């Protein structure tokens with residue numbers, strides 16, 4: 001697997017009146033070419049902030065206070081996106097890395113027809129492109145999202161929420177990007193439309209080989225389409241690995257809690273347990289593991305919840321990594337024991 005985007009020690013802070021809020025805390029991970037990655041975390045865990053960091057679109061009072069985001073181009077040449085100026089970054093934004101922002105359906109301009117959205121987007125990056133050419137391409141990408149090309153003549157208010165979301169996915173495809181970041185692409189849609197959109201995204205991934213990154217709080221919706229999963233808690237990645245591997249044997253107590261909380265159709269919902277407590281306020285310096293107040297291992301007195309030890313992540317196997325040093329030790333010890 002070749003890397004496509006490498007995020008290294010990315011920290012993003014919001015400078016607020018009542019203090020400094022660290023929404024992304026020293027985040028490091030790699031996105032590989034042609035994979036489908038899911039970044040999961042509850043509301044406020046920092047998913048959208050991480051996405052804006054990757055795109056260097058963090059707005060004041062937010063600031064990237066440290067870290068790098070490397071992009072590997074077709075020839076595997078490595079570029080630090082955060083060192084580029086706006087014009088240079090525009091060569092990557094949308095052309096290489098496209099985004100469907102959270103709640104973006106409301107971002108469609110109500111006074112512009114859908115075709116004008118496509119034209120504006122393309123001309124912003126390629127001012128010389130003939131209009132007929134853009135319309136032809138727009139028709140092609142609308143087919144990928146299973147929309148009739150008539151919608152080009154419509155205004156946004158004439159479309160349903162699910163249709164608007166599909167227009168936005170089509171819009172993200174218009175410049176043939178290598179990767180699309182999708183921030184809560186199916187939230188606020190009914191279950192049938194959610195599945196329909198995920199199905200067509202899977203289809204687009206298979207046909208075009210485009211790398212997909214889903215950012216969502218809804219682990220159950222995307223678990224069937226992702227190859228790898230990264231779990232975010234209070235601004236930190238706490239675990240990542242192959243989705244089957246993580247589901248089979250989660251190596252962080254937060255992931256365990258998340259998986260325990262998902263109801264299934266033929267399940268006794270009374271058996272499902274919510275994770276006790278609430279996520280922490282992010283305006284503070286942490287002196288212990290961020291998850292410890294909600295962690296059964298800590299509450300049972302089996303772990304001291306050292307902050308120092310949770311500042312790094314630990315490999316449990318070749319592809320799975322966790323921030324929980326206690327579980328890492330247990331799982332790795334068991335594996336060694338089995339193999340011995």
Ligand SMILES: Nc1ncnc2c1ncn2[C@@H]1O[C@H](COP(=O)(O)OP(=O)(O)OP(=O)(O)O)[C@@H](O)[C@H]1O
Pocket residue numbers: 014016021023041042043044045046047048049050060061062102217282
């Ligand atoms: N513009 C901002 N000003 C101040 N704080 C912000 C701003 N944007 C985000 N935050 C804070 O950063 C933290 C992470 O927010 P973010 O929107 O990235 O979370 P999220 O995981 O995307 O949540 P959701 O699932 O609700 O979309 C939160 O504590 C939030 O309050």
Ligand SMILES: [Mg+2]
Pocket residue numbers: 047048049102183
């Ligand atoms: Mg968000």
